[in-house]
Amino acid sequence: xxxxxxxxxxxxxxxxxxxxxxxxxxxxxxxxxxxxxxxxxxxxxxxxxxxxxxxxxxxxxxxxxxxxxxxxxxxxxxxxxxxxxxxxxxxxxxxxxxxxxxxxxxxxxxxxxxxxxxxxxxxxxxxxxxxxxxxxxxxxxxxxxxxxxxxxxxx
Numbered sequence: 001x002x003x004x005x006x007x008x009x010x011x012x013x014x015x016x017x018x019x020x021x022x023x024x025x026x027x028x029x030x031x032x033x034x035x036x037x038x039x040x041x042x043x044x045x046x047x048x049x050x051x052x053x054x055x056x057x058x059x060x061x062x063x064x065x066x067x068x069x070x071x072x073x074x075x076x077x078x079x080x081x082x083x084x085x086x087x088x089x090x091x092x093x094x095x096x097x098x099x100x101x102x103x104x105x106x107x108x109x110x111x112x113x114x115x116x117x118x119x120x121x122x123x124x125x126x127x128x129x130x131x132x133x134x135x136x137x138x139x140x141x142x143x144x145x146x147x148x149x150x151x152x153x154x155x
Contacts, residue, residue, distance in 0.1 A: 003066035007031070008075025016062040022048075023057040026072065033073035033102035037131075044130030047103035048072055054110045054129070073102040076109070085109055088147035089140075096134035103130040108144045116152055118144070 004013050007026075016025055023046045026034045034057055037045030041056040048057050049071035076083040082090070085108050095101050104127055111118055111126035118126070123144045124137070132140065 001063060003063055005065045005067070006069040008071055014062070018061065018063055020062045021058060022060040022062045022065055025062040026057055026070075031072045031074055035099060035102065037099075042129075042131070043100075044103035044107070044127075045099060047106050047130065049106055049110055052110070052113075054107055056129075071106070071109075073105060076105070083109075084150040085112070085144075085147040088143045088150060092139050092143035092146060094135070094139040094143035096132070096139075100130055100132040100134075104132065104140055108147060111144070112148050112151055116148055118148060120145075 001016060001018060002013055003016055004011060006012070012029075014025060014029065023034060023036060026048070027036070034048060035045035036058070037043035039058050041059040044056070046057040048055055050060075050065065051068050076086060083105075085105050089095055089101065089105060094104070107127045107130055111123065115122060120141060123141050127137070127140065127144070
C-alpha cells in the first residue's frame with residue numbers, strides 16, 4: 001500500500017505493508033537516528049515527534065502515520081548548523097554513547113516548545129520514557145536547562 005507522510009517538513013510517499021512497523025520503514029528509508037531498542041515502547045530509542053507529540057515508532061504501524069507529520073533528529077539541523085538543543089547536549093557532555101541521545105533531544109524539544117521554563121521535575125517527567133544506561137541523567141537535565149536558556153535568548 002502507498003502512504004504519504006511529511007517527514008522533517010518534506011512530503012514523502014512510501015510503499016509499505018499494513019503490518020510494517022514505522023520504525024522499520026524509517027530505518028529502511030535512511031532515518032538512522034531512530035534506533036531499535038526494546039521494541040516494546042519502554043526505552044525511547046525509537047522516539048519521533050508525531051504531530052507535535054513525542055511518540056514511539058516501534059509501537060506504530062507505518063500506515064497509521066499516513067497524512068501526518070513526523071520529525072526525527074535529522075530534521076533538527078538546518079544547513080549543517082546544530083539546533084540549540086543539540087549544541088547544549090554537546091556542551092554539557094550529555095551524549096555519552098549516543099544511543100539514547102536522539103530520543104532525549106526529541107523529548108527535550110517537545111518539552112521546551114510547550115514549556116520554555118521547565119523546572120527540574122518537569123524535565124525528569126518529559127524524559128522519563130527514554131532510558132540512558134550511561135549516565136545518572138544529571139548532564140542530560142543540565143543540557144535541557146541550558147537549551148531552554150539558549151532558546152529564551154538568555155545565553
